[in-house]
Amino acid sequence: MMRALMIDLGLLVLGIILAIAGWFLTPGAASFQFPGPINVAGQSLIALGLTFIVVAVGLLLAGAAERMMSATE
Amino acid sequence: MLATVTGLWFPGVKLPQFDFNTLNGRLALGDLSFPASSTTFIVGGIIHMTDGIIWALIFGLIISPVLGVVIKPLRPMTPTVNLMKGIIWGGALWIISSALWMPLLIGAFLGPTLTGPFGLPCGVGPFLTCFGPYGVQALFTNLFWHMIWGVNLGLLFNPMRAAGRVRW
Numbered sequence: 702m703m704r705a706l707m708i709d710l711g712l713l714v715l716g717i718i719l720a721i722a723g724w725f726l727t728p729g730a731a732s733f734q735f736p737g738p739i740n741v742a743g744q745s746l747i748a749l750g751l752t753f754i755v756v757a758v759g760l761l762l763a764g765a766a767e768r769m770m771s772a773t774e
Numbered sequence: 775m776l777a778t779v780t781g782l783w784f785p786g787v788k789l790p791q792f793d794f795n796t797l798n799g800r801l802a803l804g805d806l807s808f809p810a811s812s813t814t815f816i817v818g819g820i821i822h823m824t825d826g827i828i829w830a831l832i833f834g835l836i837i838s839p840v841l842g843v844v845i846k847p848l849r850p851m852t853p854t855v856n857l858m859k860g861i862i863w864g865g866a867l868w869i870i871s872s873a874l875w876m877p878l879l880i881g882a883f884l885g886p887t888l889t890g891p892f893g894l895p896c897g898v899g900p901f902l903t904c905f906g907p908y909g910v911q912a913l914f915t916n917l918f919w920h921m922i923w924g925v926n927l928g929l930l931f932n933p934m935r936a937a938g939r940v941r942w
Contacts, residue, residue, distance in 0.1 A: 705854075724788060733785045736907040744789055744911035748918045751787065755918070756861060759925035763853040766932075770853075 716753030723747035857928035864924015
């Protein structure tokens with residue numbers, strides 16, 4: 702269980718690092734005006750980083766639900 | 775619905791906006807005007823959310839049980855395993871969206887307008903490697919969008935095992 706938690710946290714940290722790196726690589730401020738800032742590498746890193754974050758948060762929530770279920774059984 | 779709304783917020787984190795409502799509305803109504811009308815957005819939104827419900831039903835009734843039978847580690851019906859199945863289904867739909875829906879439908883319909891009057895580098899490239907002014911970041915943003923949908927589905931869909939024998 703501890704190993705799974707460490708993997709989840711590792712994925713979360715990796716996602717945060719990628720997203721922050723992508724944010725600084727992408728020039729200009731965030732804008733809702735089309736097309737907004739464009740940078741292939743930066744935006745790809747932001748998207749991948751946020752993907753890792755979403756998956757890691759999902760795994761943490763599912764793991765927490767599992768621990769709660771086993772505790773109440 | 776969660777993923778659909780999140781796609782509209784993507785420019786807030788410097789990503790291309792993923793407005794599937796408008797894209798679906800354009801396809802359904804043949805609307806090539808810029809910006810698209812609110813009718814296009816609403817009709818497309820209804821289509822897209824119906825799509826999402828149908829794909830979720832297919833997941834619940836077919837994909838999730840079949841994955842449990844075909845892949846042994848995915849047999850236990852625990853929250854983590856259900857989440858993994860949701861992520862797999864989200865990934866499969868990302869591939870379908872990027873390889874087929876976006877280039878073959880949106881690209882064929884909207885591509886000539888994007889590359890013609892707007893002078894953008896491309897319409898919708900193969901496997902979403904470009905989308906209007908964007909390059910391969912559109913593909914990864916599409917992955918992010920589908921992971922939001924898959925994680926949401928996997929966390930919400932937690933079926934209980936039947937009291938007797940499981941019959942799939």
